[in-house]
Structure formats: C-alpha cells, structure tokens
Amino acid sequence: xxxxxLSNKTPTMNLLMYANKESxxxxxFEQVFYNELNARYLNPKWIEGMxxxxxxxxxxxxxxxxxxxxGWQVTRPSSVSQTVxxxxxxxxxxxxxxxxxxxxxxxGNNAYSLISMSGTMLNSAYEGYxxxxxxxxxxxxxxxxQATVANGVACCDCSCGNVAMMEWAIKYVNADLLAKLxxxxxxxxLNPKFLMNATDLPSNSSNIxxxxxxxxxxxxxxxxxxxxxxxxxxQSARGNTNVLGSSSGASVGMDYExxxxxxSDSNAGTPDANGEGKxxxxxxxxxxxxxxxxxxxxxxxxxxxxxxxxxxxxGYFRNKDDDxxxxxxxxxxxxx
Numbered sequence: 001x002x003x004x005x006l007s008n009k010t011p012t013m014n015l016l017m018y019a020n021k022e023s024x025x026x027x028x029f030e031q032v033f034y035n036e037l038n039a040r041y042l043n044p045k046w047i048e049g050m051x052x053x054x055x056x057x058x059x060x061x062x063x064x065x066x067x068x069x070x071g072w073q074v075t076r077p078s079s080v081s082q083t084v085x086x087x088x089x090x091x092x093x094x095x096x097x098x099x100x101x102x103x104x105x106x107x108g109n110n111a112y113s114l115i116s117m118s119g120t121m122l123n124s125a126y127e128g129y130x131x132x133x134x135x136x137x138x139x140x141x142x143x144x145x146q147a148t149v150a151n152g153v154a155c156c157d158c159s160c161g162n163v164a165m166m167e168w169a170i171k172y173v174n175a176d177l178l179a180k181l182x183x184x185x186x187x188x189x190l191n192p193k194f195l196m197n198a199t200d201l202p203s204n205s206s207n208i209x210x211x212x213x214x215x216x217x218x219x220x221x222x223x224x225x226x227x228x229x230x231x232x233x234x235q236s237a238r239g240n241t242n243v244l245g246s247s248s249g250a251s252v253g254m255d256y257e258x259x260x261x262x263x264s265d266s267n268a269g270t271p272d273a274n275g276e277g278k279x280x281x282x283x284x285x286x287x288x289x290x291x292x293x294x295x296x297x298x299x300x301x302x303x304x305x306x307x308x309x310x311x312x313x314x315g316y317f318r319n320k321d322d323d324x325x326x327x328x329x330x331x332x333x334x335x336x
C-alpha cells in the first residue's frame with residue numbers, strides 16, 4: 001500500500017504454487033485469487049460440503065472467506081473487482097444455486113456467522129469499495145437486523161464495534177424491525193446514537209426527526225417521558241495461498257459512550273424490548289427526614305474476622321518460637 005501510495009501504481013504480487021512439487025509454478029495474485037473464488041467459495045459443491053460441517057462451515061465462510069476478502073479489498077483494491085461482491089451476494093443471499101444456504105446461515109449458531117458476514121458486506125458498501133444499489137443494501141441490512149434481533153450481536157468489528165457503519169446501515173432497515181434492533185445495539189454498545197423511541201423511527205431512509213412527548217401531572221406525581229433524538233447521517237471514508245482462507249484479524253474497540261450518571265436512574269429513557277422509552281416517575285420530596293439505611297457490618301461477620309486474625313497471629317508467633325528453638329539448636333551444634 002505504501003508503494004502504491006507513493007508511485008500511484010499497484011506493485012506486482014506473485015505466489016509460488018507448489019501443491020504438486022513436480023510441477024511448481026509462479027502465478028500472479030489475481031490468477032490465484034479468482035481461481036479460488038470460482039473453484040471454492042462460489043462453487044456450489046464446496047458450499048454444500050461446508051453446510052454439512054455445521055457451525056464450523058459457517059464460521060469458515062465468515063472468518064476465512066468474507067473477512068479475508070475484505071482484507072484483500074482494502075490492501076489491493078485494484079485486484080478485487082465490483083463483480084466479486086455482487087457474486088457473493090447472489091450466491092449467499094439470493095441463493096442462486098438453490099442450496100438453501102441463506103436459511104441454513106440463519107439457523108442455530110450459524111446466525112452469528114451470518115451477522116458477521118452481513119456486517120462486512122455492509123461495510124464494503126459503506127466505505128465505498130462496493131457500489132451496491134439500494135435494494136441490495138436494504139436486503140443485506142434487513143438480513144443483518146433480523147439475525148441480530150433473534151440471536152443478539154455477534155460482536156465482531158463489523159457488527160458490534162463499527163458504530164459509524166451501523167448508524168448508516170439502520171437507515172435501510174424496515175421501521176418495525178428497527179424498533180426491535182435499536183435496543184439490542186444500544187445494550188451492546190451503550191452508544192446513545194441507538195437510544196431512541198418508537199416514535200423516532202423513520203418510515204424510510206430519511207433522517208430521524210426528534211420528538212418530545214408532553215408531560216402530564218396527577219396530584220403530587222409527575223410522569224415524564226422524553227424521547228431521545230438522533231440524527232443518522234452517512235459519512236463516507238475512505239489478509240496465503242490459500243489467499244482467502246488464512247485467518248486475519250483486526251479488532252475495533254467498542255464505543256462505550258453515554259452511560260447514565262451513577263446518581264440517576266440508569267434505566268430512565270432506555271428502550272425496552274419493543275423499542276419504547278421507559279417512563280421516569282418523579283414524586284415530591286417529603287418534609288419528614290428519612291433515616292439512613294443501616295449499613296453496619298453484621299456482628300457475626302465481625303466476630304469471624306476477629307477470630308481469623310487471632311488464629312493467624314497465634315500461628316505466626318508459634319512458628320516463630322519453633323524457628324527460634326531450632327536456631328538455638330543449630331548454634332549449639334556449630335559451637336560444639
């Protein structure tokens with residue numbers, strides 16, 4: 001990448017192919033890369049074999065294929081064409097071979113691989129490497145959201161730690177599904193960007209409007225419910241052989257922002273399972289002073305601590321006396 005940056009030219013990358021020692025040869029990265037795609041990862045026979053392996057197969061698809069595809073996309077962008085991501089989408093999301101691979105990925109623990117795969121697919125579009133149309137992004141985003149709501153976050157860098165990408169992706173999620181997704185994302189990230197009420201949810205991909213509910217008063221009690229507001233804006237920004245099958249890793253730390261002050265109700269304003277904000281009840285303070293809670297340590301525990309200290313002290317001084325006795329014996333022996 002440094003050479004490419006300084007020279008504006010992608011350096012040549014070759015691989016030594018010696019699976020057959022009698023006929024080893026040198027091949028370009030691009031030749032090996034596309035051979036692997038067609039012979040393995042986009043090959044229905046290979047996919048069927050992985051599906052028979054259960055979660056191990058889905059994890060391989062996610063960690064050793066899609067994640068490494070993203071790695072090569074970033075480090076050698078000129079070598080990974082747009083059609084690669086299109087083919088991945090058609091094979092795994094549209095199930096063009098009729099293998100039932102998408103439904104299989106939704107099942108059991110495979111869903112966590114699907115969440116990770118979808119997060120990486122969305123990230124490639126968010127970062128501008130994949131020029132996918134809105135319908136494609138919407139399909140992947142809703143697949144990602146459904147799996148996350150049903151199973152919880154996978155907490156890989158592309159589905160739990162990449163807050164900017166997720167903030168962009170939720171604009172493509174259906175409103176009814178988004179109401180269930182946001183509390184899940186908030187619980188995983190504690191980021192206030194995902195702290196909003198059902199009335200704030202967009203009906204399309206437009207920005208989210210902030211709304212505040214009216215407060216009502218009854219006798220000496222006030223119930224106040226305030227809807228959090230968030231404005232979701234897209235921000236553009238701009239891995240041997242097996243060239244795709246080796247494990248690679250880059251972790252992105254989670255953003256723990258917006259934690260409630262310890263002196264206030266930590267649940268106030270937090271969305272429930274239905275994505276609705278919780279009400280916070282405020283009551284008048286009584287003029288009668290309230291006695292502080294008794295936080296003294298129980299007598300039994302204090303007694304146990306005292307006994308333990310006495311036993312430790314007794315053992316210490318007893319051992320010390322024994323040591324002094326044997327030291328005296330040693331001195332007598334050396335003297336004689």
